[in-house]
Amino acid sequence: MNYNWDWGVFFKSTGVGQEIYLDWFVSGLGWTIAVALVAWIIALILGAVLGVMRTVPNRLVAGIATAYVELFRNVPLLVQLFIWYFLVPDYLPEGLQTWFKQDLSPATSAYVSVVVCLGLFTAARVCEQVRTGIQALPRGQAYAGLAVGFNLVQVYRHVLLPQAFRIIIPPLTSEFLNVFKNSSVASLIGLMELLAQTRQTAEFSANIFEAFTLATLIYFVLNMSLMVFMGWVERRVRVPGLMVGGK
């Protein structure tokens, strides 16, 4: 292959203001993190609630959560994003609609759409993990919680969830990484996150290989750091004498 690698490109001027290409990557990384973290918080809270709902002894409540999971898990993420960005705003109440379409900057409205979309999408997946975690516990644990006088909320709060979350840390870690990777769909509605900035760099500078190599590296380092962080969390909450997580 006759390609002249030029790693210096990132320090060259973009021709837009004073910016060099590296600035674009930094700004893109910032958006990626901002999208993923907020979406993850939504997913974790909503997913925990839904996961609990799927295990309570009430058919209607469990049914609602099941329907949610089936809906959000069986429609492609990209389709969901387009629905949230192009369709849903048209059906909002008038005040909210004007706010979303006119008051917000294009970047912000894209940001809101993608965070909501990714948060709700991932919540369905977190829900399933929380449900499995709860169901993996011996039935006797819920009995014991009830027997000491806890109401159902206290049984979940003090007995079931602390154990379930410890069990599901490894699959939750994968989901956490997925949020970061999935956040790249935001580039398709014009949010200048990491992937969008990479493509723009490739087009402006014609150094397509360098641009995507750097993007790969950034995603890789980012996700490795998250894995290390989650590993630390797992060790932090490990219960002495309990088998969870091996030795």
Next chain:
Amino acid sequence: MSAMISIQNVNKWYGDFQVLTDCSTQVAKGEVVVVCGPSGSGKSTLIKCVNALEPFQKGEIIVDGISVGAPKTNLPKLRARVGMVFQHFELFPHLTITDNLTIAQTKVLGRSKEEAMEKGLMYLDRVGLKAHAHKHPGQLSGGQQQRVAIARALAMDPVAMLFDEPTSALDPEMINEVLDVMTELAQEGMTMMCVTHEMGFARRVAHRVIFMDKGHIVEDCDKESFFGSPRSERAQQFLSKILQH
């Protein structure tokens, strides 16, 4: 004499399958009643009905004057007054022994941390495990865990204690340490209903023995007549099988 636990014509079905049929008995205050019978006879189910861990469809159970099956009954409040010990201990594995002993006292009874701690440690000391207060359940042996579970139940100042096969999951050498605690408790006048296969315990400690088979209470009499001359053929068979060795 007032009954602490009164069970009247209790029937329970799982779908079409009837697990309990017209079960009636009483446990007086301070009385120790052992429930025995072959596996699948419904004894564990019956004892779980007493604190409403299992619902029943017909009949009535009254614990300390409160009807368990009545829709208006505050079940958490009722359960907090009835201690229960399980076959598999069911300590909360993510909490230290101390937290296991105090969490229900503070969250359910509203006691202060200090008061709960004092009470919890007092009972932990009574079951001989004060030195293990800071550990987690997974770091204790089965027998130790079961003693902690008994202490956890006692710390709630229960009016009665239910034991659901408390020694069945234990290694043989650990059974006695648990039975000793239970014997001591019985001698102090605690009202106890124990599902167990420990016939030696029943002989020494129980006032009455209930024998169940296929969801029926087949025999319900004082222990002397149960061990001396059980009336039903089924109970005779059962006794001859488990007392042989």
